[in-house]
Amino acid sequence: MKIAVIGANGNLGSRVTRQALERGMTVKGFIYAGNVEDERVEVVNKSLFDVTKEDIADCDVMISAYGSGFDADPTLNHKAFLKYIELNEGTKRHLIAIGGAGSLFTDSTHTTYCYETPEHPDFLREISKNIKLGIDELKKTSNVNWTVVCPSSFFDSEGALTGNYEIGTEEQVIFNEAGESRVTYEDLAMAMIDIAEADNYNQKQITVLTK
Numbered sequence: 019m020k021i022a023v024i025g026a027n028g029n030l031g032s033r034v035t036r037q038a039l040e041r042g043m044t045v046k047g048f049i050y051a052g053n054v055e056d057e058r059v060e061v062v063n064k065s066l067f068d069v070t071k072e073d074i075a076d077c078d079v080m081i082s083a084y085g086s087g088f089d090a091d092p093t094l095n096h097k098a099f100l101k102y103i104e105l106n107e108g109t110k111r112h113l114i115a116i117g118g119a120g121s122l123f124t125d126s127t128h129t130t131y132c133y134e135t136p137e138h139p140d141f142l143r144e145i146s147k148n149i150k151l152g153i154d155e156l157k158k159t160s161n162v163n164w165t166v167v168c169p170s171s172f173f174d175s176e177g178a179l180t181g182n183y184e185i186g187t188e189e190q191v192i193f194n195e196a197g198e199s200r201v202t203y204e205d206l207a208m209a210m211i212d213i214a215e216a217d218n219y220n221q222k223q224i225t226v227l228t229k
Contacts, residue, residue, distance in 0.1 A: 020044040022074045024066050024082040027054050031083035033207035079214045082115040092144035099152025107162050117168035120146025123190040168225040170199040177202030186225040194229050201228045
């Protein structure tokens with residue numbers, strides 16, 4: 019299996035890349051700046067918005083760890099999803115894209131998105147709103163094999179790989195037995211690679227929780 023990883027040297031993308039390589043997958047890593055230390059990665063120096071259909075034509079899966087960053091135009095997060103559609107529509111390739119906890123509903127009533135609540139950080143509000151708008155665009159498509167993987171409310175960059183995670187499929191925040199909505203970067207990266215291998219959760223927005 020050959021996987022295109024967008025943002026292959028970022029906080030999430032580097033973990034996705036490492037776990038894919040550990041399972042014997044071939045990785046074509048797209049990076050905007052910096053480098054990828056692992057020589058097994060086929061590196062392409064392009065940002066998401068410069069990637070072409072030809073660049074990923076030899077890939078079975080496209081995993082995107084793209085995020086605009088806190089200081090960039092938040093609408094880039096919406097435009098990213100339009101780019102995913104452009105690159106993958108009409109192909110058999112599985113698109114697995116990172117979403118955001120803010121784009122999930124707060125509970126089973128499905129009346130309020132997390133980004134709409136007073137508790138949602140102000141600096142993330144427009145980013146989360148634009149991710150949600152991008153996911154809406156994917157939901158309108160019928161010829162893209164997509165999965166959006168959202169972290170839990172606390173996306174733990176320092177937590178370990180536990181391999182003990184839960185997936186929620188109801189587009190709402192989920193909690194562990196301790197009442198926490200938390201996932202480590204490592205566990206979320208594992209979930210993405212597991213989904214790539216199984217080719218499941220097609221045309222679904224899911225969330226991942228470290229138990």
